Amino acid sequence: MSYLSLTLSLSFVGLAMLISFWQRLKLERDLFIGTVRAFIQLTAVGYLLKFIFNLASWQYVALMLGVMVLVAGQNAARRAEGLPNAFFLVAPAIAVAETITLGMLVGLGIIPFTPQYVIPISGMIIGNAMVASGLTLNRLRAEITARRAAILTTLALGGTSRQAAEPALKAAVKAGMIPTVDSMKTVGLVQLPGMMTGQIIAGISPVEAVKYQILVQFMLSASVGITSMLVALFGYRLFFTSAHQLRLPSTNPSR
Amino acid sequence: MSMTDRLVLEQVTKKVSGRVILQDISFAVPQGSILAVLGPSGAGKSTLLSLLNRLEEPTAGTIYLDGKDIRTLDVFVLRRRVGMVFQRPTLFPGTVADNIAYGPSLRGEKPPLPVAEYLREVGLPAEFAARDTQSLSGGEEQRVALARALANDPEVLLLDEPTAALDKTAAHQVEELVTYSCRQRGLTAVWVTHDLKQAQRVSDRVVLIIGGRKIEEGPTPDFFYSPQTKAGRAFLAGHLTKVDTEVR
Structure with missing residues (x-):
């Protein structure tokens, strides 16, 4: 151009x-x-x-990926207002999702470990993981707030905070994964994804571009699933004390 | 602290983001007795109750169960031994039987008695076991919530206005059931209410809390016939129905 x-x-x-x-x-x-x-x-x-x-040095690639994870973690954590330490929850979750997903891609020989592949693909993995962790965390907070009475009931009956938070946890993981699952259902029918569009414009055969897009779609479901699960699994602890007491951020102190 | 006191509070204070909710509350609940915690709404009664099973932590002071600081007990054991019934029952999706067995199931156990026994105790027919919780009336919900608390085989029962959200008939029935269960099982109970008549009917002792402070404490008849403080007399006369932190 x-x-x-x-x-x-x-x-x-x-x-x-x-x-x-x-x-x-x-x-x-x-x-x-x-x-x-x-x-x-x-x-x-x-x-x-x-x-x-x-x-073409792996140290620089690793550095770049590290920066991407940190920026993504910071961005997602900022959405979780009133939740201290959200960054230390979100950034590792994204890092784990990126490591597993990229590790599988490279380990299974699906993509070569060269910067041309690793960086753009990681960008998609990390970007989607970022959105998913933000959604999961926000939904987790909303669900725990909405289910306060049920959570207190379970705690009062001698349940653990994990048991009390279980329904909220499930809903939050689902919320994080839904956009990816939905886009898997409509991809190609409603929108042509950016990567595929780019490849087609760059002159690659649509059939070849589609192959990559399928790969991307599948890999994103993994990374988003891992991130949402980790964020919910470790994130619910932010809402409880070690004595299994519900601790809502910025609760109304009127009671 | 007497040997027969099951629950003892010593100078318990609760602050929430700097605001004092409860100040220096001390009292004892003798084994097997029902204590009514009275006070206008917003007095800190519900907060007080949630300190007793450690749903919340006091800012200062100590709470003893059978002479042991509750912080030294396993919190799950504490909450099994000290059951709670909320003002608005929260039943979980599923059947009535699922809900009654829920407490023990959290530990991978079964209730000590068959579900039908608990239903009988709260005045519901055995057929209710298979009923969906969505199909219950408010009074039935509260009975199931009581049965669920009892299925944990508690020694102490915390009752947070258990009849306040019910219509008059249901409220009366639930009140009788709760009292009957407490007496029959020899439970020690702390019953939060703003209903003077209810406190008079059900309790052995009364603690009156206004503006987060203990104003009066004593045997129920003494409190109702000869309150010791001006604020106590005003509350009994119905002149004090909402928070008044100026009162001493």
Whole structure:
């Protein structure tokens, strides 16, 4: 793509800004910041990837993956307002999901361990794990809050916090996995996923692109499943004390 | 602390995010007696109850069960020995029998008696065992919740306004059942209520809590016939129905 057409693509942002201005959405500033950030971040990543691809050293790949996990963990943890230490729950969960999923991909010889494969695929794994862990954590909090009476009942009957939180835990894992499961059902019918679209535009045969997309879809279900399960399994502990007492963050102190 | 006191509270204070809910509460519950905890709504009665089975932790002070600091007991054993019935019963999806057996099942055990026995004790026919919990009335739900608490074979029963959410007839029946079970089983009970008449009917002793402080304590007849404090007399006369932290 020429730099001219890239520059012309700014007119799309201009169109969005016009709509915002016209409808008084006050999104102009955010749109501007978003545009600048997207441009800088993507350009930087382009050069960074080129650099790492040329180096082809696994240390740099590992470093890059580490940064991706940390940023994803930080991002997902930020959504869990009022839950201290959420980062230390989410980041390891994402790291485990990434390690297992990527390990299987490489170990089974599905993809070669080269930066060209490992980094973009990891990006998808980690990105989806990030969204899933945010969803799981939020749902976990909502379920535990909503099921407060049932949880107290189980605790009062001598149940463990795990037993008391079990239904909330299940609902939270489900919530984390549903978007991926749903997208598996509609993929190709409603939207053509980004990776497949990219490959087709780059001139690869759609049949070949589909193969990769199937791989991606399956692998995401694994990574999302692992992340949601880990986040729920360890995350419910944030809501209980060691004496199996329910501890809701920012509870209403009126009782 | 007397040998026959099953539960003893010593200078128990509870603060929630800096706000005092209960201040320096001390009292004892003799073995096999029913203690009514009276007070206007918002006085801290429910919080007090949840300290007794460690659903919540006091900020200061000590609670003893049979002379042992409850913090030194295994929390699961404590909660089995000290059962609780909430104002609004929460039954789990499934049958009535599932719910009655739920407490022991959490430990991989079965209730000591057949489910039908517990149903009989709470005045429900044996056929109720197979009923879906969705199909019960409020009074029936509370009876099942009581049966579920009893199936854990507790020594102490904590009752958090167990009849307050029920209509008059159901409330009366549940009150009689709870009292009967406590007496029959020789349970020690702490019964939170804001209903003066109920306290007079069911309890041996009364503790009156207003604004998080213990205002009065004594045998039920003494409290009702000759309250010792101005606030106690005002509460009995019905002049004090909501929180008033200024009262001493």
